[in-house]
Amino acid sequence: MxxxxxxxxxxxxxxxxxxxxxxxxxxxxxxxxxxxxxxxxxxxxxxxxxxxxxxxxxxxxxxxxxxxxxxxxxxxxxxxxxxxxxxxxxxxxxxxxxxxxxxxxxxxxxxxxxxxxxxxxxxxxxxxxxxxxxxxxxxxxxxxxxxxxxxxxxxxxxxxxxxxxxxxxxxxxxxxxxxxxxxxxxxxxxxxxxxxxxxxxxxxxxVVAGAEPSPDWASFTAATGDSRLAAWLQRAVADLQALRMSTTDRPEDVFLAAGAPWFFTLFGRDSIWAARMLLPLGTDIAASTLRVLASMQGTQTVNETAEQPGKIMHELRPAALTIPGEGVVLPPLYYGTVDATALWITLLHDAWKWGMPASEVEALLPHLEAALAWMRDYGDSDGDGFLEYVDTTGHGLANQGWKDSGDSIQWLDGTLADGPIALCEVQAYAYEAAVGGAELLEAFGREGADAWRAWAADLKERFAASFWIDDPAGAYPAIALDSAKRKVDTVTSNIGHLLGTGILTAEQSALVARRLAGPELNSGYGLRTMSSASGGYWPLSYHGGSVWAHDTAIVVSGLARDGHTAEAEALASGLLAAADGFDYRMPELHSGDAATDTATPIPYPAACRPQAWSAAAAVAVLGARLGLRADAQAGTLDVAPVPGVGTMAVSGLRFAGEPVAISVDDAGAVTRS
The missing domain is CATH 2.70.98.10 (Beta-galactosidase; Chain A, domain 5)
Incomplete structure (x- = not known):
């Protein structure tokens, strides 16, 4: 048979x-x-x-x-x-x-x-x-x-x-x-x-319904010296319009479906990352995504659904999701994610910085406090000071970070790590969330800011002591700590998510940037999820060597935030080469084959497309090239274009609710209107 x-x-x-x-x-x-x-x-x-x-x-x-x-x-x-x-x-x-x-x-x-x-x-x-x-x-x-x-x-x-x-x-x-x-x-x-x-x-x-297209997004235009970026942006925004949806219970709160065909619904992590990347186009999608997720925020401990007080959900389905042959059965509303809660907090903070109305932010502060408490009281399940996950049902997701396939957390020799697993990037998300959450609490006159800053400082110190691995080619962070608190030593793209969060020192950031730019991770079509020198590497592995556009875009943004513009531009250029090869509709992922070995990117044949965070990656690359830094509370939107990226003329950006147009000439001079 x-x-x-x-x-x-x-x-x-x-x-x-x-x-x-x-x-x-x-x-x-x-x-x-x-x-x-x-x-x-x-x-x-x-x-x-x-x-x-x-x-x-x-x-x-x-x-x-x-x-x-x-x-x-x-x-x-x-x-x-x-x-x-x-x-x-x-x-x-x-x-x-x-x-x-x-x-x-x-x-x-x-x-x-x-x-x-x-x-x-x-x-x-x-x-x-x-x-x-x-x-x-x-x-x-x-x-x-x-x-x-x-x-x-x-x-x-x-x-x-x-x-x-x-x-x-x-x-x-x-x-x-x-x-x-x-x-x-x-x-x-x-x-x-x-x-x-x-x-x-x-x-x-x-449980989901359609949503009207955004008129603000429809007014967005971009002309760039690199025509590939302009073409990618045009296709990406059109696809994002088609991915807008709401739940049937809250038709007024729009979010982005994760991707077609398999993930055509609300996913906490995916919808948050996509909304975060799209903040230069306005805060509306961020605000409504925050609200719909807050409406489902955990209030009790339910082992079967992985719900816990303050936790942000993972996915929503009309009925239980059974994955034949894998022993996975997920309830219709499933909370099996270790990172969505911290990411919800960072989205709220960043949306506030981009000008989300204060009244809308303030309405979500009780949910912020609950999310922060989840990181401390439930995310750190064993009291070691790190956030970790483990499926206790026997039929949930074995891995609960963004790399959620069963074989995604490997040792260098290709053997699988045993849980509970503490992922490196989750600690960075938690650090950034605690710092950003403290800033929000203080700005709105609520208690707890100092305690959360102290919590973040302790986490940063513990991370530096527990995650770094010495190596002749330069020290690097482990992808995770396993159940015995051993450093899982595979070199992966996860380390790039640490950049720009503040959890690294300047010296550590430089070590990570250098590692990411090397040929073992940089395929020339984007960042490989796993180093080609790893025992488990395979270019068509879902999380063990393929390239994900959103993953690379997150790292590009982090590199830019930490000042590593050359490395950021190298990875961004790889994404643009891949976008050109896929007719500017970037799939969920593609093969990690090197650009030196193939004239066009090789598809991962079961990849979703369009995918919300793959499309939103185009806006993240634009933001990194323009060097955008938003601070609505100070009334400033800084623009610091990457040297040598050529001319750009972008209209339909939004800051603090107002449209913004930005032009950059060949010399890098900026004009705003």
Missing amino acids: TQPLQPLLHDSVVVLTAPSQAWSTADGTVDGRGIHGFYHSDLRVLGGIGLTIDGALPEHIATGSPDAATAVFTSLARAIDDHTADPRVRIDRTRQVVAGSLAETITVRNALAEPVHPTIEVALRADFSPMQVVKAGLSGSEHPIAAIATSDGVTFTSGVVTATVVAPASEVAVDDVSATLTWSAEIPARSAATFSWRIEVDDPTA
Whole structure:
């Protein structure tokens, strides 16, 4: 028996507006294989969408993508054409996905001197497989499927979910879970005709909903001397607009879905990092992300869900998430993350610095105090002064930092480290959170600032004593401490997250910067998650040698904040080379193969795209190149461009609620308006 395999994504076309998405082959066919289908929330509603003209498949010649929500599939219908060399019957099939709906228009263009009489057929097949089943390489609805013909289409139902197809002027034939829409047409000479259908889904079990695009983001423009950055920014912002969503309980609070197709929902860590990177475009997404996460902040200790008082959640699903073959079963609201709580605090602090209204910040201060207390009282589960994690259920996530795959924390020889695990970057997040939290408490006249500064100072001292490893090539921080408090010695990108947090001395920061810039970590297409000299390194390993755009962007920002501009620029240039290779839609991750060995970046074939923090990485790179430093309390937005990066003209940035335009000339002189 063939073992089921997770679908690959790299060569499929996606059209999306959260929380709906459609995946197909390059010609628009949805054949039910792999990822292909039309999805709403976490359900594949349609597993088949096929188009024929007079019973033949059109011959595909091009696919266009004017925006994230739209694709245009262009093909030829030579079976009804004449026999000359020039094709004169063309099909333009436009597919658009908005929240809860997919619509297609099929335009047949006839350039012949006589009419054509094609029969246009669209074959639909209902599926209703849960996303987790699709990801496991399986199929099948949890409920029987019914298909009922209507006066102008068909209605599919499965359980409480209803999908209504409307196809004006078509003939509809229903067979079991399938339906065929047929138009018998006459296309006059040198003319065109359009046929359309749409499907709308009603899923009362959905926990997420669509959100309107941001008008502030729509006003953002960037022209740069490096055209790759401008192209990446344009594509990234368009994708981010399509990833905006809310929960059904709080429709007013918008956040960014982590990524399509697997993570099309609220993820604490992912949504926080994306909002943090996007602060130069305004504080609205940060403020609403903070609020929605605060509304779910832990209030009690529940072992099964990993909830604890003050803790920020990890992910939200409409039902329990089962990962077949891995023994993982996560509850619908799951708190198994060690870093989201500290990151929530740093987002609140940074949003305040970028001008989040004081009243909105103040409303979240009780949640800030609870989050700080979680770091001290629960995050440090064994009282050693470090934040660590361990899954106590036996079916939760074994690793609970951002590298959450089961094999991500390794010793240099490739063997796995035993938990509880204290990750190096989590200590840095906690340090930065304690310092930033203290500043907020003091600014708003609340108690505890001095105690949290003292807590941070103690953490910094303990970190320096416990995490550093001597090495002939220069000392470096361990990725983690294991259950016996031993230093796990693999060199990884995690150490780059320490930069800019304040947990390192200037000398330590320089050692880390030098290590990151070396060829074992810098692939030329971004930062490898694991050094190529490590025993467990593999360029197509999810967390053991691949490159993640957001990971590299975090490190670029940290390098810039600590003054290591040459190293920051080297890694940023690698990301731009990768972005160019992926047509500026950066995937979740890509291979760690060196740029010296391959002319274009090699895809990680199961990577999500678009991914919120991969898209937001473009704005982080822009911020690092401009040298942006915001302090709304002092009324200053400092701009210190990296020398030699060329001209830039950026408008639609926002500081303290007001639009800002910045221009940089060839000499590095800055003009603001």
